[in-house]
Amino acid sequence: xxxxxxxxxxxxxxxxxxxxxxxxxxxxxxxxxxxxxxxxxxxxxxxxxxxxxxxxxxxxxxxxxxxxxxxxxxxxxxxxxxxxxxxxxxxxxxxxxxxxxxxxxxxxxxxxxxxxxxxxxxxxxxxxxxxxxxxxxxxxxxxxxxxxxxxxxxxxxxxxxxxxxxxxxxxxxxxxxxxxxxxxxxxxxxxxxxxxxxxxxxxxxxxxxxxxxxxxxxxxxxxxxxxxxxxxxxxxxxxxxxxxxxxxxxxxxxxxxxxxxxxxxxxxxxxxxxxxxxxxxxxxxxxxxxxxxxxxxxxxxxxxxxxxxxxxxxxxxxxxxxxxxxxxxxxxxxxxxxxxxxxxxxxxxxxxxxxxxxxxxxxxx
Numbered sequence: 554x555x556x557x558x559x560x561x562x563x564x565x566x567x568x569x570x571x572x573x574x575x576x577x578x579x580x581x582x583x584x585x586x587x588x589x590x591x592x593x594x595x596x597x598x599x600x601x602x603x604x605x606x607x608x609x610x611x612x613x614x615x616x617x618x619x620x621x622x623x624x625x626x627x628x629x630x631x632x633x634x635x636x637x638x639x640x641x642x643x644x645x646x647x648x649x650x651x652x653x654x655x656x657x658x659x660x661x662x663x664x665x666x667x668x669x670x671x672x673x674x675x676x677x678x679x680x681x682x683x684x685x686x687x688x689x690x691x692x693x694x695x696x697x698x699x700x701x702x703x704x705x706x707x708x709x710x711x712x713x714x715x716x717x718x719x720x721x722x723x724x725x726x727x728x729x730x731x732x733x734x735x736x737x738x739x740x741x742x743x744x745x746x747x748x749x750x751x752x753x754x755x756x757x758x759x760x761x762x763x764x765x766x767x768x769x770x771x772x773x774x775x776x777x778x779x780x781x782x783x784x785x786x787x788x789x790x791x792x793x794x795x796x797x798x799x800x801x802x803x804x805x806x807x808x809x810x811x812x813x814x815x816x817x818x819x820x821x822x823x824x825x826x827x828x829x830x831x832x833x834x835x836x837x838x839x840x841x842x843x844x845x846x847x848x849x850x851x852x853x854x855x856x857x858x859x860x861x862x863x864x865x866x867x868x869x870x871x872x873x874x875x876x877x878x879x880x881x882x883x884x885x886x887x888x889x890x891x892x893x894x895x896x897x898x899x900x901x902x903x904x905x906x907x908x909x910x911x912x913x914x915x916x917x918x
Contacts, residue, residue: 559850562668563620564874567871573713575810583871590656597817601653606716607627608627608628609627609628609889610627611627612625612627612628612770613624613625613627613628613630614627614628614629614630615631615634616631616634617631617635618631618682619631619635620632620879620880620883622777624719624813625715628886628889629882629883630886632880632887633886633887633888633890636874637710638650638876639711640712640867640868640870640871640874640890641653641711641712641867642710642711642713643708643709643710643711643714643865643870644706644707644708644709644710644865645704645708645709645710645713646702646708647873649696649701649702649704650696650703652693653693653694653713655693655818656689656690656693656694659686659689660686660690662753663682663686663698664680665683667679667682668905672885673797674698681748682788683724685883687721687724690729693707694713694717696719696822706782706783707783707784707863709864710864710865710866710869710870711865711867711870712849712866712867712894713858713863714859714865714866715853715856715857715866715867715868717784717851718787718788718791718856718859718866719853719856719898721788722788722791722792722795722852722856723795723849723853725792725796726791726792726795726796726799726848726852727799727845729792729793729799729800730795730796730797730798730799730802730803730910731799731800731834732801733751733752733796733797733799733800734748734749734799734800734801734803734804734807735807735829736803737752737800737867738804738807738808741838742842745828748800750796751797752795752800752801754797755793755794755796755797756797756798756801757868758794760791760794760855761792761858761861763790763791763793764787764790764791764859764861764862765861765862766790767786767787767789767790767862768783768787768861768862768863769785771786783862783863783864784864787862791852791856795848796878798848799845799848802828802841802844802845802848803837803838803841803845805841805844806836806837806838806839806840806841806844807833807837809837809840810833810840811835812834814832814833815828815833818831818832818833818900839910841910842906842913843906843910844911845906846902846903846906849902850855850899851904853895853898853899853902854895854899857916860872867891867894868891871887871888871890871891872887876888
């Protein structure tokens with residue numbers, strides 16, 4: 554019997570399993586059901602994407618100063634370009650818009666410094682963002698100090714008001730949510746009962762009812778000489794409502810921490826707050842990053858509900874603009890613009906949370 558000790562080289566895969574043909578067979582036509590779905594998807598894309606691109610870009614009008622400039626059959630983006638200041642700044646005085654631009658630039662600079670890992674002294678920057686920056690933002694927007702003209706909150710609107718509601722709600726709801734979650738898991742009956750009642754009450758009503766109560770019912774229960782700004786009442790309602798949901802998200806992370814982590818911290822002689830701050834909370838918050846960001850995204854989209862109390866966010870501002878008789882049949886362009894704005898912010902938060910989750914992943918998946 555003859556033996557061949559030399560191993561023969563591996564043969565290349567068949568041509569049908571390599572290159573573009575192989576990728577198509579493996580990913581799009583690997584069985585009859587996926588083949589049908591692929592054909593349907595190709596038909597849908599071919600019949601919708603082309604007309605959509607033609608409407609949005611190829612046959613659209615981008616320049617002009619009135620509806621008369623929209624002479625083609627495509628989108629009338631002239632409506633958005635002419636009203637863009639109103640959509641961003643609301644009814645803020647035109648001469649004072651530089652204050653909002655300065656605030657946006659400072660906020661973007663701080664966020665960029667916090668996101669970029671190589672930025673030195675990020676801890677101090679974070680402390681500045683959470684403590685000093687809100688004070689600067691208030692005086693820039695409201696004025697009535699340092700020689701700045703006073704701008705009442707009923708003139709705030711557009712994207713600026715949406716960001717104010719979302720950022721204040723997000724920044725304030727997280728620490729309150731953490732305290733409520735810790736309180737609900739506390740061994741002290743009074744603290745645990747108070748936090749439980751607070752969370753369940755606020756979770757039992759919709760946000761639209763909270764805003765209605767803050768705007769209409771709350772002034773009926775306070776003396777006439779006491780007056781709270783409508784925007785301030787809405788912000789307090791949003792923060793309390795969002796804190797209840799945030800507390801439940803964080804409580805889920807606390808329950809996922811093994812009991813041994815608590816016992817190890819107690820064995821080291823750590824106090825309650827050191828145990829929570831140094832061992833438990835960092836792990837719990839890391840676990841529930843998707844839930845926290847999901848809550849933030851929901852809050853950002855729910856800011857459009859402030860229309861019922863007379864505040865005009867970006868969506869309400871666009872809705873008011875499309876009713877202008879000088880701009881007929883531009884509702885589609887207006888709503889597409891609003892959808893794009895919300896998508897940019899929500900998608901950015903989602904992608905950053907995914908990057909943060911990958912960075913902090915140390916084996917809890």
